[in-house]
Amino acid sequence: MLECNAKIGVKKAMEIVHALNLGARFLLELCALAALGYWGLRTGQNGLTKALLGLGAPLLAAVVWGTFVAPKASVSLPGALRLGLELLVFAAAAAALLAVGKPALAWAFATVVVINRILMFLWKQ
Numbered sequence: 001m002l003e004c005n006a007k008i009g010v011k012k013a014m015e016i017v018h019a020l021n022l023g024a025r026f027l028l029e030l031c032a033l034a035a036l037g038y039w040g041l042r043t044g045q046n047g048l049t050k051a052l053l054g055l056g057a058p059l060l061a062a063v064v065w066g067t068f069v070a071p072k073a074s075v076s077l078p079g080a081l082r083l084g085l086e087l088l089v090f091a092a093a094a095a096a097l098l099a100v101g102k103p104a105l106a107w108a109f110a111t112v113v114v115i116n117r118i119l120m121f122l123w124k125q
Contacts, residue, residue: 021119028113029065032093033058035109039096057096061089086117 040053068075069086077085090113097106119125 018123018125021116021123022125024112024116025120025125028090028109028116031109032090033061035093035096036061039100042100061092065089 036057037054040055040057041050044050044053064085067073068077069082069089073082090110094106094110094113097103097109
C-alpha cells in the first residue's frame, strides 16, 4: 500500500515538473519578444526607427512563432525545420541582448533555453 502511494506521489510530482517546464517555455518565449523589443528601442537612431525596430522585431518573431513553431501553428513543418526556426528566434533574442551590451543576460537566457529544450525533448513535450 505504501509503495503504491509512493508511485502515485512520484507520478504527480513529475506531472507538476513537466507543467513547470512548459510554463518556463512560455516565459522564455515572452522574454525573447522582450529582448527583441529592447534591442529595437536601443538600436534605433531616432524616435521613428526606435519605434519601428522596437515594435517590428518582436512582431516579426511573434508572427514566425505563431505561424510555424507554436503547438497549434497554422503551418505544419517537418520537425527539423520547426526546430531550426525555434532556435533562430531564441538565438536572435540572445544576439539582441549581446548587441545592446548585456552579455551575462544573453548567456543566461541561452543557457535556460537549451536546458528547457533538452527537457522538452526528453519528456516529449
